[in-house]
Amino acid sequence: MKSTVRFTALCGVIALLLYLSVSVSSGQAPKDLNVVQVESYASHERIHPGESFQVAVVANIKKGFHINSHTPLDELLIPTVVKFDKTKGIIFSPASYPEAELKSFSFSANKMAVYEGKISIFAGGKISEDIPLGDTKVSGVLVYQACDDQRCFMPRVVRFEIPLKVVNANEPTKLVNKLIFQQKGSLAGTVQGTREIAERLPFTSDELQAKQVIQRGFIYAVIAFFLFGLALNLTPCVYPVIPMTVGFFISQGEQKKRRIFLLSLYYVAGIAIVFSVLGLISGLAGKQWGFLFQSPWFVIFVAVIILSMAASMFGAFEITLPSSLMTRLGRSRQGAIGSFVMGLTAGAVIAPCAAGIIIGLVGVVAKLGIVAKGALLFFVMGFGLGLPYLFLATFSGLLSQLPKSGMWMVWVRKLFGVLLIGVALYFLVPHAKQINNQEGFYLGVLGIFGGLLLGFLERGEGYTRTFKIIRGFLGLVLILSGAFLVNAAIQPEPPAIDWVDYRDQSIEQLQEENRPILIDFYADWCAVCKELDRKTFRDQRVVEKSREFIMVRVDCTSPDNKCTSLTKKFRVLGLPTVVFLSSKGRELDSLRLVGFLGPAKMVKIMEEALARWQSP
Amino acid sequence: MVVAGGFLIGAILFAQLAQPIHRVFDPLQVDKFVSIKQLFSARALEGVPTKAPDLTITTIEGKQFTLKELSGQKKLVVVNFWASWCRPCLEEMPHFERMHQAYQDKGVAFLGIATKDTLSAVRKFIAQKGITYQITLDDQDRMASAFGGVNVLPTTIFIDNQNNIVKTHRGYLAQQELEENLKGFL
Numbered sequence: 072m073k074s075t076v077r078f079t080a081l082c083g084v085i086a087l088l089l090y091l092s093v094s095v096s097s098g099q100a101p102k103d104l105n106v107v108q109v110e111s112y113a114s115h116e117r118i119h120p121g122e123s124f125q126v127a128v129v130a131n132i133k134k135g136f137h138i139n140s141h142t143p144l145d146e147l148l149i150p151t152v153v154k155f156d157k158t159k160g161i162i163f164s165p166a167s168y169p170e171a172e173l174k175s176f177s178f179s180a181n182k183m184a185v186y187e188g189k190i191s192i193f194a195g196g197k198i199s200e201d202i203p204l205g206d207t208k209v210s211g212v213l214v215y216q217a218c219d220d221q222r223c224f225m226p227r228v229v230r231f232e233i234p235l236k237v238v239n240a241n242e243p244t245k246l247v248n249k250l251i252f253q254q255k256g257s258l259a260g261t262v263q264g265t266r267e268i269a270e271r272l273p274f275t276s277d278e279l280q281a282k283q284v285i286q287r288g289f290i291y292a293v294i295a296f297f298l299f300g301l302a303l304n305l306t307p308c309v310y311p312v313i314p315m316t317v318g319f320f321i322s323q324g325e326q327k328k329r330r331i332f333l334l335s336l337y338y339v340a341g342i343a344i345v346f347s348v349l350g351l352i353s354g355l356a357g358k359q360w361g362f363l364f365q366s367p368w369f370v371i372f373v374a375v376i377i378l379s380m381a382a383s384m385f386g387a388f389e390i391t392l393p394s395s396l397m398t399r400l401g402r403s404r405q406g407a408i409g410s411f412v413m414g415l416t417a418g419a420v421i422a423p424c425a426a427g428i429i430i431g432l433v434g435v436v437a438k439l440g441i442v443a444k445g446a447l448l449f450f451v452m453g454f455g456l457g458l459p460y461l462f463l464a465t466f467s468g469l470l471s472q473l474p475k476s477g478m479w480m481v482w483v484r485k486l487f488g489v490l491l492i493g494v495a496l497y498f499l500v501p502h503a504k505q506i507n508n509q510e511g512f513y514l515g516v517l518g519i520f521g522g523l524l525l526g527f528l529e530r531g532e533g534y535t536r537t538f539k540i541i542r543g544f545l546g547l548v549l550i551l552s553g554a555f556l557v558n559a560a561i562q563p564e565p566p567a568i569d570w571v572d573y574r575d576q577s578i579e580q581l582q583e584e585n586r587p588i589l590i591d592f593y594a595d596w597c598a599v600c601k602e603l604d605r606k607t608f609r610d611q612r613v614v615e616k617s618r619e620f621i622m623v624r625v626d627c628t629s630p631d632n633k634c635t636s637l638t639k640k641f642r643v644l645g646l647p648t649v650v651f652l653s654s655k656g657r658e659l660d661s662l663r664l665v666g667f668l669g670p671a672k673m674v675k676i677m678e679e680a681l682a683r684w685q686s687p
Numbered sequence: 688m689v690v691a692g693g694f695l696i697g698a699i700l701f702a703q704l705a706q707p708i709h710r711v712f713d714p715l716q717v718d719k720f721v722s723i724k725q726l727f728s729a730r731a732l733e734g735v736p737t738k739a740p741d742l743t744i745t746t747i748e749g750k751q752f753t754l755k756e757l758s759g760q761k762k763l764v765v766v767n768f769w770a771s772w773c774r775p776c777l778e779e780m781p782h783f784e785r786m787h788q789a790y791q792d793k794g795v796a797f798l799g800i801a802t803k804d805t806l807s808a809v810r811k812f813i814a815q816k817g818i819t820y821q822i823t824l825d826d827q828d829r830m831a832s833a834f835g836g837v838n839v840l841p842t843t844i845f846i847d848n849q850n851n852i853v854k855t856h857r858g859y860l861a862q863q864e865l866e867e868n869l870k871g872f873l
Contacts, residue, residue, distance in 0.1 A: 147771045147808055176774070183774070216772060222858035223773040223840045226803060 106133040106217045106224060111231035113209055114252040117238045117245040121200045125252045128153050128166075128192045128213050128231060137185035138215040140171030144184050148216075149226050153192050155211035160202030160237075166194040177220045191251070202237055209233045289444065296448045299432070300346075300455025307602075308424035309456075311497050312417045314490035315377065316460050319413050320467035321484055322383055331468035334410040335461045341414015342421070342460065343453030349422055350429070350449030369419075370498055376416050377495040384488030385524075417460070418453065420494065424599070425456075429645075482525075489521040511560035518553025522546040567609040568617050570624040574633060578656065581621050587684040588652040589620045589677070592643050595628040599667050600647040610670035616677045651680040659683055739766075739846045740833035744798070746821050747809060754798075755850055762794030763872050764846040768825075768837045769799055771808040775859040776841040780818060782862035787820040790869055800825050802840060845872055 107130050114125040130151075132138055139148045153166045169191065171184035196209060210233070216226040238244065303309065320335070429452070470483075496513055526546010570591075571581065581588055591608070593600045607613055627634045627646065637643075641650050641658065649664040662680055664673075742754045758764045767783060769776035780799070787797045797820035801809045806824055813822055823830075831837040834844065845854040845868060853872055860868075 147812070148774075149772045218774065220775075222775055223770070225838060225840070226772070 106136045107131065107138060107215055107227070107229075109213050109229045109231060111209075111233050112248040112251050113233040113235060114246060114248060115235060115244060116247045117236045117242070118198055119240050119244055120198055120202050120204075120237060122244070123195060123197045124235070126155075126163075126194045126196060126209055126233065127248070127251050128194075128211075129189065129251075130186070130192070130213065130215065131189050132187055132217065134188075136217050136219045137174070137176075137183075137187045138217045140184040140186055141168035142171065142184060144182070148183075149214070151186060151192075151213070151215045153194065153211060153213050155194070155196075155209065158207065158209065160199045160207065161209065162197045162199065164195040164197075166192050168192050176218075198237060204237050204239055207235050207237055209235055292444075292448055293451050296432070296452040297455040299429075300452035301458060303421075303425055303429075303452075303456045304459055306425065308421050311420050311494040312460065313463070314487055315380075315413070315417055315420065315494055316463050317467040318380060318384055318484075318487035318491050319410075320464045321470060321487060322380070328469065330406070332461075332465050334406050334468065335464035337407045337410040338414040338417070338464050339454060339457035339461045341411045341416075342418040342457035343414075343450050345415055345418025345422060346453030346456065347446045347450035349418075350432075350452075351446050373416060373419055374495040374498050376412075377491055377498070380413075381488045381491035381495065384484045384491065414457070417457075420498070421456070485525060489517070489524055492520060493517045511556045515553045515556030515558075515560060518549045518556060520553070522549030522551075522553060526550070567614045568622050570622050573623055573625040573637065574631075578623070578637075578652070581623065582652075582656050584621060585654065586621050587619065587654070587680055588623060589617070589680070590623045590625060590637075590641070590650050590652070592625045592627060592638060592641075592646055592648040592650075594626065594646050603647050603649075603667050607668060607670045607673050610673075612674050613670045613677070616674050619681060620677065651676075651684070653684050737852050739764075739844070739850050739852050741850075742830055742833055744821075744823050744830075746823050747806065747813070750821070754846070757796055757798070758846050758848060758850045761796045762848055763869065764796045764798060765869075766834075766844040766846060767797065767799050768802050768831060768834075768840055768842040768844075770802050770804050770840055771812045772804070773840040777812065777816070779841055779860050779862075779865075780816060782860065782865055783820065784816070784818050785862065786865055786869060791820075793873065795869060795873070797821065798823065800830050802828070802831055802837065847872065 110129040110131070112127045112129070115122075118124055130138070138151050141150050141152065143150050151168070155163045169186065172187060173182045174185055174187075175182045192213075211231060213229045213231065214226060215229075217224045316338070319338075320331070432448075432452075493513075496517060523546065526543050526549065573590075578588070578590075591603075593604065595601070608617075625634055625637050627638065641648070643650075645665050647664075647666065649668075651659045651662045653659050659680055662676055662683075664676065668676070739754055739758065743751065744754060744757075745751045754764070754766075765783070765786075767776075767780075769780065771777070783797050783799070786795070799818070799820065799822040801822065801824045804824060809822065809824055812818075825831055839857040841857075841859065843856045843860055843865075844852055845856075847853050854868065856868075
C-alpha cells in the first residue's frame, strides 16, 4: 500500500514536470538568457617559444537578434569588442572584425551596422622567446550588446580562456582547429573569408545550446536528458509503440503484480538501451540513425517480430522461447528476456522517427567526446522516453487478470493483433514508392484487413447474436472506409511543388540558372519529413513563394551515392533538413532548418533567403 | 499504481491532443527545459501586484525625493528604464514626453532611469530630444536591482498611488498602447 502511495506521488511529480515542460515554451516570460553564445579557439595546443599563433572568438547570435558591429554608426551605441588580458610573454595583434551588415529595423529609420548569425573575430598572438616553458593561457573578454527589433539586453562581458602549453623546441608542437584557421601564414585572419569560415565551424547553434546544458553540470544534464526523453512522448513517433506495448503485455497472461512490474522494467530497459547504443554509434561514427534502419533485412526482421506477435494474439501460438533454452535459463527468466527483446524492438520502432529530433544532442556528445557520459545520458533519455510504458505495460498486464475477463478479453487481444499488423505495415509501407499517399494507403489496408478479421473471419466461442451483428456491421464499415482510403491513396496526387530531382542535375548545373536554390533533404521513413511536406510544402503561401526558387528535393529514402555525398557536403545529420544556397553556391548561414516548421515561418525564411541570396 | 499510471498516460494523451508537438515543444531549444525556475519567478512577478521599492532618487538636475513620496502625491507613476545606447528606448521616449505633457496635470508622473550609462551621454540625449520629465542615472544598477533586476530595455513599470506595481512592460511601447495603459490605470 505504501509503495502505491509513493508511486502516485512520483507520477504526480512527473506529470507536473511534463505539464511544466509544455507550458514553459508557451509562457510569455521574457528571456534574456544567452542570445549570444561565445566560443573561443586557438590554432595551437602546444607551441614553441618565439612562435606565432592565431585566436578566433566566435559569437553565435540567436536568430532575430543582432549585436552592434565593432564600428557602429552612432557613437552612443556599444560596439562589439574583443580584449585580451595582458599575459606575460604573449603579445597580441589587434583583432580583425568581420564586415558589418547594414540593416534598418522597425524601431529606427536609419540603417545600423550590426552583426547577425554567426561571426568570427580573429587575432594573432606571438609567444616571446624568453617565456617560461609550461602551461599558459590566452584569455580575454568579448563585449557585446544585443537587441531584437523590440528591446535590448544589457551589455555583456563574456570571458574566454584558451589553454596553451609552451614546450621545449625539441618537443613537437600541436596544431588544432585547422578548419577555423585555414589561411596559413597570415597572422590575423583577414576580413574576407571570415563568414565562410564561420560556416564551417564545428558546432551548430542548436548544438551549442545543448552543450551549455551539458556543461552546466552532469546532474543537470541528466535531468535535462530525462525530461527530453519524456517529452519525446509528445511526438507522433511513439504511436506505433502504444499498441505494441499493450498487445505484448496482454499476451503475457496471468502473472503476479510485482512480476508484471518487473517485466515492464525490462521492457523499458530495452527501449533505453536501444537509445544509448544508437546515440553512441551515431555519435562516434557520425552516421545518421535513419540510415541504420534502411537495410531491408532490418525492416523485414522487425516486421516479422511484430507480425509473429500479432499471430500469437490470434492464438496461433504462445510466445515462448525454445524449450531447450528455457530449461537452461529457468522458467522465471524467460519472461524477462522476452520483455527485454520486445523493449529493444519498441526502441527500434521509435528510433528512426525520433532521430531527427535528437540529432542535435547526438552531435554534441560526439563533439565533446564524452563517450561514457554520453552513453549514460542517452540511456537516461531512453528511460525517460520509456517511463510511460512502464505504466502502460503494467496496466495492460493487470488488465488480463481482471475477473470475468473471458470473452471480451479474447476480443481485445485480437483487436491488438490487428493493430500490431498495422505497426508492421508502418514499417513496410514506406518502401513502396509508387504509392502516392502512403498514410492513406496504410490506414486503408489496415481498415480492410481489420474489418475482415474482426468483423467476420474471427471465430470465438460464446458470442451472443447481438454482438455478432454489431461487429459484423462495424466490420463492414471498416472495410468500406478502408477501400475508399486505398482507392484515394492510389490516385495520383499532383505535387504542389515542382521538385527538381537531385539525380537529374548537379547543384553546379542548377547554379547556372541564377535563381536561389532550396534543397530539401527528405526520406519516406522520416515522419517529420512527411509532416513538413504535407503541412508546409503543400501550403498555398509556400507553394507561391517556391516559384522564385529552384526547389531541389534530395530523397534519401534509399540512399544512393549522390544522396550520401550531398548529405556529407552539407553536413546533414538529421532529416528533414532544408538549406538555402547563395548565388555563389554557398549555404546561407543561419537559415538552415532542421525539423518541422510551419508554413508562415517557412515563408519568412524563404523571404529572407531571397533578400540575402545575392550577398557574397 | 494503476491509477497513477493511468494518470500519467492520460496526461500525455491530453498533451498530445491539446497541441501539436511542434508548438508544444521545440526539440532543438533544449534550454527551455531548464527555465522552470524562471517560469515560476516570472509568473509570480507578473500575476501578483507587488510593492515598488522605496528608492531615493536624485535627478540629473539635482532634485531629490523618494519613489514612495512621488507615488503618494500622484495617481500613477510611470518608471521607464532606458539607456542612450538602446535604440528602441530612444524611439519610445518621445511618446513618454508627449504623454507627460498631456497627463502631468491629471496626476501622472514620468520617471526615466538611465541604466548602464554616462551622465554626459544622458544629458546630450535629453537636450537633443527635448525631454522634460524627471530623468535619473542609475549608478551601479542600484535602482534596477531594487526592482528585482531589469534585464531587458526598455522596461516600463506602472506604480499606483499605494506604491503597488500594477504592470510591468518589457520592450518597446507604442504611443497608443502607452496611452491606453494610462487611461486604464487612472
